Amino acid sequence: xxxxxxxxxxxxxxxxxxxxxxxxxxxxxxxxxxxxxxxxxxxxxxxxxxxxxxxxxxxxxxxxxxxxxxxxxxxxxxxxxxxxxxxxxxxxxxxxxxxxxxxxxxxxxxxxxxxxxxxxxxxxxxxxxxxxxxxxxxxxxxxxxxxxxxxxxxxxxxxxxxxxxxxxxxxxxxxxxxxxxxxxxxxxxxxxxxxxxxxxxxxxxxxxxxxxxxxxxxxxxxxx
Amino acid sequence: xxxxxxxxxxxxxxxxxxxxxxxxxxxxxxxxxxxxxxxxxxxxxxxxxxxxxxxxxxxxxxxxxxxxxxxxxxxxxxxxxxxxxxxxxxxxxxxxxxxxxxxxxxxxxxxxxxxxxxxxxxxxxxxxxxxxxxxxxxxxxxxxxxxxxxxxxxxxxxxxxxxxxxxxxxxxxxxxxxxxxxxxxxxxxxxxxxxxxxxxxxxxxxxxxxxxxxxxxxxxxxxxxxxxxxxxxxxxxxxxxxxxxxxxxxxxxxxxxxxxxx
Numbered sequence: 001x002x003x004x005x006x007x008x009x010x011x012x013x014x015x016x017x018x019x020x021x022x023x024x025x026x027x028x029x030x031x032x033x034x035x036x037x038x039x040x041x042x043x044x045x046x047x048x049x050x051x052x053x054x055x056x057x058x059x060x061x062x063x064x065x066x067x068x069x070x071x072x073x074x075x076x077x078x079x080x081x082x083x084x085x086x087x088x089x090x091x092x093x094x095x096x097x098x099x100x101x102x103x104x105x106x107x108x109x110x111x112x113x114x115x116x117x118x119x120x121x122x123x124x125x126x127x128x129x130x131x132x133x134x135x136x137x138x139x140x141x142x143x144x145x146x147x148x149x150x151x152x153x154x155x156x157x158x159x160x161x162x163x164x165x166x167x168x169x170x171x172x173x174x175x176x177x178x179x180x181x182x183x184x185x186x187x188x189x190x191x192x193x194x195x196x197x198x199x200x201x202x203x204x205x206x207x208x209x210x211x212x213x214x215x216x217x218x219x220x221x222x223x224x
Numbered sequence: 225x226x227x228x229x230x231x232x233x234x235x236x237x238x239x240x241x242x243x244x245x246x247x248x249x250x251x252x253x254x255x256x257x258x259x260x261x262x263x264x265x266x267x268x269x270x271x272x273x274x275x276x277x278x279x280x281x282x283x284x285x286x287x288x289x290x291x292x293x294x295x296x297x298x299x300x301x302x303x304x305x306x307x308x309x310x311x312x313x314x315x316x317x318x319x320x321x322x323x324x325x326x327x328x329x330x331x332x333x334x335x336x337x338x339x340x341x342x343x344x345x346x347x348x349x350x351x352x353x354x355x356x357x358x359x360x361x362x363x364x365x366x367x368x369x370x371x372x373x374x375x376x377x378x379x380x381x382x383x384x385x386x387x388x389x390x391x392x393x394x395x396x397x398x399x400x401x402x403x404x405x406x407x408x409x410x411x412x413x414x415x416x417x418x419x420x421x422x423x424x425x426x427x428x429x430x431x432x433x434x435x436x437x438x439x440x441x442x443x444x445x446x447x448x449x450x451x452x453x454x455x456x457x458x459x460x461x462x463x464x465x466x467x468x469x470x471x472x473x474x475x476x477x478x479x480x481x482x483x484x485x486x
Binding site for chain 1: 258
């Protein structure tokens with residue numbers, strides 16, 4: 001077991017996650033919606049998973065795959081539930097959510113057994129990303145077809161979805177070529193291209209989500 | 225030529241950049257469309273406001289018109305009748321019993337006519353109430369009033385139903401349009417005959433007012449300042465989603481048709 005300075009655990013990703021968690025905690029802890037309050041818990045779990053992954057890799061010098069494989073489930077369940085709450089006002093029933101989560105569970109377990117718990121569930125994660133991209137597009141479509149005008153620049157939901165779209169759409173190429181990059185990138189570049197891309201995507205995602213928390217707070221205050 | 229792993233990784237990086245740029249445009253389009261939706265909503269709101277303002281103005285004009293008619297009638301009819309009554313009464317010579325009886329009978333007749341006129345005026349005062357009972361009754365009442373002057377022969381053909389819309393504001397504007405057209409005929413046309421037809425054409429109400437007056441040059445009148453009345457008719461018809469067609473030839477009278485969808 002190696003020792004690692006605490007500063008090494010604070011990467012660009014973890015710092016972005018921590019800031020976003022703190023912003024969400026400040027602005028959302030009194031929110032009436034369960035989904036928005038759950039975002040605080042989700043961001044805390046994200047930060048915890050990322051830090052645990054770093055500790056396992058840098059302190060215990062062991063593969064951190066189990067952490068990320070577990071976190072995918074949390075990510076999928078939370079994001080799907082959040083999308084469901086966004087679509088609920090448009091008359092979408094729970095069966096869509098349960099249907100998708102059932103499909104995801106089957107894919108996830110099948111892939112875990114297929115890779116014999118020794119690899120990341122990349123195919124499931126890729127399909128999940130595509131489903132979330134489609135959900136983002138569908139959200140925009142619903143907003144466009146909605147006859148009522150809504151100031152989108154001040155809409156918490158809009159910024160949350162936009163952040164998710166940037167993240168899941170931007171990571172598509174990396175997800176699809178996950179296996180190839182894992183084998184070839186280190187030998188090609190000094191710094192992993194996957195790491196750079198995910199750093200950029202995370203910063204965009206957490207900036208958008210932080211702003212979304214602020215917008216949600218403003219909405220709550222103005223409706224009082 | 226085989227592609228090197230470095231090139232493939234670069235390609236993945238480039239694809240990721242493109243995938244990152246695409247949402248920017250998508251979000252921009254959504255925001256642009258949303259801005260257009262806002263503009264459209266503002267325009268709709270402005271239209272509702274215009275309609276409300278125009279309705280208020282129309283209601284005031286209908287009231288004004290009623291008061292004007294009452295003022296004219298008081299002066300021209302009741303005033304004359306009462307003056308005649310006063311003159312007749314003051315000319316009575318109690319010694320001449322035969323003539324006195326004749327004059328008293330005349331005064332009685334004049335008083336009865338005055339009472340009738342006052343009753344008619346009282347009905348006129350309730351013309352707004354009449355409008356609330358239905359557009360067609362209000363038009364009929366207005367035309368009956370005109371018939372009393374004997375200046376015009378009036379032909380009115382109305383449909384069997386009483387009202388054409390639940391929207392009272394729409395009916396008020398329609399009634400005011402009718403009043404404006406009739407006023408124009410009275411003031412400028414020198415007509416002797418007026419034809420008013422109200423009919424249901426598909427899902428629209430068609431009000432046609434025709435006269436046998438001197439007619440006028442429609443285009444020239446619309447261009448002149450004096451054409452404001454005609455311009456108002458077109459504008460008001462458009463406010464209730466209707467159309468106004470004005471057709472006239474010098475010396476051959478004019479036809480104005482207002483078509484309003486239900």
